[in-house]
Amino acid sequence: MASRRQFLGGLAVAAGTLAACRELPAKGATVGGISAGAELLDADALEDALVGSSYLGTGGGGSLAEARELIASDLAAGLTFSMISVDALSDTDRVACPYGLASLADTSSAMQERLDAIENPVDLPVQAAFEALEEHLDQKFAGVIMGEIGPLSLAEGLSTAARLGVPALDADTVGRAVPEINQHSVKVAGIPLTPIGAATPFGDTIIVEQLGDPTRAEDILRSIAVVSRECGVTDSPITGAQAKQSGTLVTDSLTLARSIGKAVRDAKAAGSDPIEAARLAADGYLLFTGTVSDFTWADEDGFLVGTVKLAGSGAFAGQSFVTDVKNEHLVARRDGAVIATCPDLISIIDVETADGVINPDFERGQRVAVLGFRCDPLWRTKAGLDVFSPRYFGYDLDYVPIEQLVA
Structure with missing residues (x-):
């Protein structure tokens, strides 16, 4: 299954200590890898968010089982998860939206042979795209925007943030899961998605500096995924001031997912109807x-x-x-x-x-x-x-x- 922000398998296998090795954003002090003003997310909070995202994902956003496996692996590796509100950003901060794009298109035997021969494959193309865009802009990002709210999409956003040592923003670009890049709040707000960073598992990094038409993002990035099976993407490197403008992001969406999941968990513990609790x-x-x-x-x-x-x-x-x-x-x-x-x-x-x-x-x-x-x-x-x-x-x-x- 392919999706606008698609789930790239194997994200959990990378070294869990990577976040500790990365230089943190200049903004704010950090304690134990948690930025000032950020809220620590423990295992219960993360599970609640994943369950809630399975309600908000509307059937998309990737496997809940794989999402749970990814988060469990990251917690076992010692990664720290945190969340920060949009209002906590300074106007000069910059945040961006990392996600993966995968293709179901069959790979020809000749192409497969060429791909298999490439040495030193990249384990984390989503992270590679994020860091390539930081380098291009010469600014460390203060947080990760969730691409969409769906189980594995959300888990990978949270995992990427934890691995990079920055908080996840309590916001995303949709408020649910969607089929295409065109369903993107930043684009709807009239803010360019560019520059966009992209990276493949084969060591390729690409910066899309400008799009002739905003709808071209879907075509260009999906074509990269087709010839590479998958690619990591980071778009919408917006400032804190832009993020705080009404209509740029769907705010408090991670909190909503957590609230739904907690309602389900509490209802199960009380022996009441968890689906009705989620609805309420x-x-x-x-x-x-x-x-x-x-x-x-x-x-x-x-x-x-x-x-x-x-x-x-x-x-x-x-x-x-x-x-x-x-x-x-x-x-x-x-x-x-x-x-x-x-x-x-x-x-x-x-x-x-x-x-x-x-x-x-x-x-x-x-x-x-x-x-x-x-x-x-x-x-x-x-x-x-x-x-x-x-x-x-x-x-x-x-x-x-x-x-x-x-x-």
């Missing part, structure tokens, strides 16, 4: 309960495209539910009527585990609940809907806010 924590909507009756998947240009079909149970007995997927759930219909669309969030939750189900990991007969959440207000602006409405993805549908559809 994020002020969401119960859209459906039932079992998975069918699903279809296909790879189209590196995207996972398909549908998930549910048969109703409980209050929804006798009803049907279908979601259309492009990596994430984009459009949901209940008994044929549209009940939610992007950019609002549509999440399918496993009833037994109370974890969000990541596409395409469904099983027929699986008991699930479907929750819907309101998107960040920036996606309901004209600029946001231009790149994140049903019509952008080819549906003959106008966006209607979820609160109106469920009413």
